[in-house]
Structure formats: C-alpha cells, structure tokens
Amino acid sequence: MSKEKNRTQYNRDVLFQIGGALKDRPPVYGSMGLGLQETIRTLDISKSYEDLRSKPRSKSLMKYLRDPGASSPSVPIRQADPAKVAMEVNKALTKRSYTPGSLASISWRPLSINYMCPLGVKTYVDNDAASAAKSDLIRSKEKETRKIFENVTTDNYETMKKTLAFLSVPDRETKEDDLLNATVAVVFDVVLDGLTTQPDWTTVQHLHVKLLEGIGKRECFWEVSAKLKEHITLNVVKVMFQCYHEYSNLQKFEKELISSSSSCSSIESEFCDGNGNKSKSVESTRITYAKLKYRSRERSLRLMQFIASLYNSQLLRLTTTCNSCQVIVDFIALHLQFPSEQNLEYICELLSLVNFPRLVGDFKMKTSEEASLHSVRGARLTNPSLLQDLLNQISTLSLNPSVSPRVRFCVQYLMNLYKNICQCDVNEDTTRSVAKTTPLVKAGDKGGDTVVTKGEVCGLAPVPLMSLSIPSPSPCSSGRKRPIASFDYPYETAPFIGSHIKVNADTQVAQELEDILRKVVQMDKKSELNAAAKQLNVHQTFRAVEKKTIWKLLAHEIVKQLENPELDPPQATTNIANFLTELFCSEESLNWLAEVGSFIEARRNLQTSSMWRVVAIHCLTTLNQMLTPTQLTEALKRTERRDLIPLPKYFAGSVNALRMSAPKVQVENDMDSLNVNEGTVSNNCNYQNGTKDLSKKRVDFLNWSDYFMGVALLSAMRSKDPITQVGACIVTEENKIVGIGYNGMPSGCDDDEFPWGKESEFKTENKYMYVCHAEMNAILNKIVGQLNGCRMYVALFPCNECAKLIIQSGIKDVIYLSNKNWNQDSCIASRRMLDAAGVTYRCVSIS
C-alpha cells in the first residue's frame, strides 16, 4: 500500500477513535455541508461514513450525520472553547498513540474552517499540502524580511529594500495578502523592538528612514494595513517620524495628523453601508476585527508606551503639546465597539494620553479668532462632542460588575479629572498662557537636549496611566492655580497604589508612590487611605507598598546620613533634622510611626542607637528654632525616652541645652515625666548658709519613682540568679504597693537542685526552662483582687511572656531601668503587644 493510502486509512481510524472518545458529547460547533463533503472525500472515508450513519453511536450525533451532499443544516452555533476542543481531540489521539501525520495539526483557526470531523466535533484538520507549503513560504518570507530589516542601515537601505519580501511577491493573486500581512507584522515588530524606552536621536532617525522609505512608498502596504485596522497607528507613527524630520513645520504636522485620523471613517464604512445601516458582512467584519484586534492592540499599546517614553525623554514634547487628540479619541471610539475589560483598560491608557485641558479649551473656544489662535499650536477635535459621548459610554461600561475595581478606578479617575478640568475656567487667558508657556522644540535641537521648564505646561502631562503621577497642586508659571481641581488623594490613590505597584515596583514608581504617600501624610488622610485601601481589597498591597516606600526611604536616608563620616557638620545634621521633622511633626505621627510594622523593622535595621542619636541631634537642632514652651517640653520629654537613646553623649547634650533654653518647662510630676529629684542641693530649702534647718520639711526625700524602683531593686537582691537579678513592684494609681516579686525557681523546686547556668547544650539543663520571672511573681503575689490601672516598676524591660501577663492583668504602665535585651525578639514582640494593647512603657534611671 502506498504511503498515502496508509495515511488515509489511518485517518479514518483516527476519526472513529475520536468519535468513540467523544461519543455522547454534544457537538461544539455546527456548520456542515461542503466542509463535510470535503472531509469525507479527502480522507476517503465515505464507506465508513455510511457505516456510521447506519449505526449511529449516539442519538445526539444523528442529526449531524446527513447526506454529504445535503445543504448545511441550521445547527445553532455554540460557543466553543478552542483550547478544550484541541485538548479533547489531542487526548483521543494520544490515547491511541497517534503520530501526527495527515491530521497534521489540530488547531483553532476561526477563519480557516475547511474541514470537519463527521462525528460532530469541529476540529481543524490541516492536511492540505498546498496550505502547508503556503505557510512555509510565509514563514520563510517572514524570516527573510526580518533578517533584512535587522541588517538595514541608512547606508545600505536602498540595496536592501529591493530584496524585501513584500517587494517580491511571487503570486499576487493568492499569496500577496498573506505575505503582506506577514511583512506588516515584521515591520512592526522590528520597528517597535528597535524603539528603546529612551531612544536616542540616531535611532529615531534611523527608524524614520526605515518607515518612510520602506512603508511610505508602497501603496499596497497601506491597503494591507487598512485591512489590519492598524493604519491609524501606522499613520500616527508615520506622522510622528515625519514630525521629527520636519519638526518646525507645525501646520503641516497638524494637517497630516488630522488627515490620518480621517482614515477612521473607512473602518466605519466597513461596519455600515452608505446609509449608516449595518452592512450584511457586519458579523464577519466583527470577527475579522476581533481576530486582528489583539495583535493590533498589543502593537498600538507598545506604540503608545513608546510615545509616552518619548514624551518623557522630551523628544516628543512637540507632538504632545500639539496633541494628537482626535486620533486618540477616534481610536478610543474604535475600541469601544468591542467593550471588554481588556479594552477598557486600554481605553484608559489612551485616555490618559489625551490632553484634557486642551480639549476643554477647544470646547470652550467661542470665536474663530480664538480658534485660530489655538489651532496654531494645538490640534482641534473635528468632532468635540464625540469625546463627551465617549466618556459617557466609558463611564457606563465601567459600572458593569464584571469590570475589575482597578479598571473602574482608572475610568473614574479619568472621568473625575475630565470633570474637574471642565469646571475650571479654561478661558482665553489660560489658552494664551498655555500657548506662551508651551515649550518649543526649535529646529536643529537635539531632542534629548531640549530644555523644558518644569511645571510650565498648564495641564495634565499625557503620561500613560502606568506611570501616572498625581499632579501637584502647585501654581503654574503664570501664577494661576493649575486648572486641575484638587484630588481626594486617599480614595483616588489607594487602588492606584495597590494595583500598580504589583505590576511595576521599579525605582521610578517607588519614587512616585513615595511622593503620593508623603502628600497623603501631610494631608492627614492616612486613615481614610487605609479605609479606602481596605474597601478596595488592596490593603495588603498598600501596606507592602508603604513598607517599601516612604518609611524605608526615610529610614534609609537617615542611615545614609548617619553613615556619613561627616555626620556632625551642620549640613548633615540639618538634613537629618529635616527628615525627622517629617517623622516627628507631631506626637501622633510618632505613635503612628511606631504602629507601622515596617517602621519598627526599619528602626531595628537602623539600630536603635543610631536612630535615637539622631533624635537627640534633632532636639539640639530644634533649639535653634523658635519653639513654644509646650514644644520644648515635648522635645524634652522625647529626649527622656532614654531607652531609645542609649548614647548619653548626644542625649545629655541635647537635654542640657533644652533645659537651659526652656527654663519654664513644666515638669508634670515626678512620676510621669523627667524623673528628676524635686529636691536638689541648689534649691533645697532645708539648707541655709550650709546648715540644715530642722524646723522645715525635708525636701530631698525620695520621689515616688525612685522609691518604687528602689523596692523593685531591693526585691531583686533576693534573686539567686548569678547573672541577672530582676525585681518588680506593682503600684496602684494611689501609689500603694500591691505586689512584689523577683526572678526565682518555682516554689517546691529546690534552687540548689535546679540549674542556674544557661550554656548547657541541653535546654533542660538551663535556667530558662524553670525560672519564674520577676513580673510573673509580682503579679501572682498581688494582694488585691484586680491590678487594673496599676503601674509596674521593674528592673528589666519585660520579655514577651511577661508582657502577656502584664497586659492580661490590666497593668497600664511599665517603668523599667534596663533595656539590655531591647533588640532581642522577645522584647520586640513584647513592645508590639504592649503597643497594641495600649500599655505604656518608659525607661527611668534612679537618682
């Protein structure tokens, strides 16, 4: 048997195998007729087909097993999942160890539905040798073209272009379209791949040559591109590059831009006949478009990103100020015909390229004089009301529940922006000032070198949403407020931050986020932001972002300053102080900072000592400022957190300086604030002329704080621990001692028997397993029912286990002497719990 025969026979078997495998499954697709005839003929299975018809395997297949010659039955077309179909078929094939041969490829190719499996399952059997040869040819041409494009230079272009694939189409009738399509694709890929994010001028010129020479002179290229619906994009590219070439000719650019947008009407005409009615082929056009859309979308998106990158690199300042709004708006209109989440997102990207203020300017343009003034610099919308319609449509679409919060947010953001701009007074003055302040790229300038003054364009920079910066409310150069209403940062930024950081957490984005967060902080909208983030389910991400950005950055900045060997010189100190002012602008922000887990982490990284050393410096620095007594008191109190400032050198300096410059600092009482002895020799009225006056009250008595801490220390002296003796003393709000304890073995556990060491490799041979902590003992030894509202004086900052007991017993304040384990996990956890539970803690020293 010939090889061919074998194969045919095999095919038939395979078809039956598939039939068996898919028996009783409803058909996924239902067009029959010529395709079926063709299949039966090609695969030589008419006999088997007849067999099958006479003994149908399932009722559901019956209706499909018709006369091969009969006209196509009207079977409802159902949505088939191509991947599933392919999988099913492949599964059936693999089960029988089928080697792909004549049923060469089973793929989903909606526009090349040629053959049909007679068993009701639509598969795409590409066994057409001619078609295989065709794709081979296309592939090789594609390869060839790509190679040529890759090697093309401005010098060899003339020679190279002669060999370009699309210039040597062998069979115009049948192959041209495919080859041209392939070429268009290659040209696009090559051109767009060549565009780096920051293209240099030579690249731009080089690509310009490629495009203009390679594309512009070839009419058929445009025909193809029209079919591909990519011509708008292509024209934009073309115009952009022409613009580079002749960028002084604004009017020409303007004209070209507008004429390129008129090509949109050709798309319209494909959907409608001359009378505006939908044409018969509308469905197929939609399918064609839908198929082409993705490729087109991907490319145009890259293009838009490219435009934005040019904008950012100042190369395209001219085109963006001369805004190709109409083109973009038309493009949006096109995409709106196929509303989907993906398209909406894309539309948002496009919208963010629209220079709204300029558009609004256009809307409000009354006189022709104004219009002509404006048109010198900006493209005018040929149909301004279209934008309004579009925006309404987009708004409505975004309300669909299937639209993700992120896209909804983007739409809302843009709508708000637009609304706000519309409400602004964009009058002649504004227009003039825009025109006046719009930077000009002069002929001969190298794009990258163009100097553009920051903030001089009154409007939203057409930067794509991905890198959207929230415009700062700074006044523009004319002194007027920017024509953008203020934003409600929290609600607008939360989802933005939440979603965008996921995609892109590069430095630039981090920087932007940091700016946003900083503003949010300044506006005191933190809680709202958190609420919004929570509501929008981006809270976690937001937290992560926050962690990554503002506090870390600030902390790092401070570390950088600290690591600077020149720390003490005034400049470094001022820098640090500036960062700290932000951190310590209020007591609230300080607490808030402590709440932020990342800050605690950052603080740990910083090492407490360095951090608080800076606090001390900050305090010193603040002395140079005009501070109110209250502020001084606050600053002074802060320095008293000696637990946080273990560098007495700095601490002492700042405290002394503060004290000296704040003579009226109110010391609230000896327990709560500065822990200084009320009675000192200098003001001790017991002494007069060096002799003690025994008729007067003694004033250098022990203050409460020292007294209770003294009791704790006294109790510690009972401890048998050879290394650390801890004592604790619990005191009521009325200063009554209600519990005392020290660290020791539990009752009944002989402290001569149990271990006091801590170095044994066996955990059970170390003291930690057995010792009852001082805090625990003090709590257990209490002589009152409840400890609610009590204070605890303890020699050592409590560990996490003790913190739990403290919190649970209702103690509200912990006063400690030593923080030697401060940076150990147990103390970190302890602080976290105490903070969360609202138990205050402070370090004191005894006089």
Ligand SMILES: O=c1ccn([C@H]2C[C@H](O)[C@@H](COP(=O)(O)O)O2)c(=O)[nH]1
């Ligand atoms: O909050 C605390 C923490 C520790 N202790 C006791 C437990 C031990 O007896 C010592 C610590 O011994 P080291 O050798 O310093 O590790 O302090 C406590 O009572 N309360």
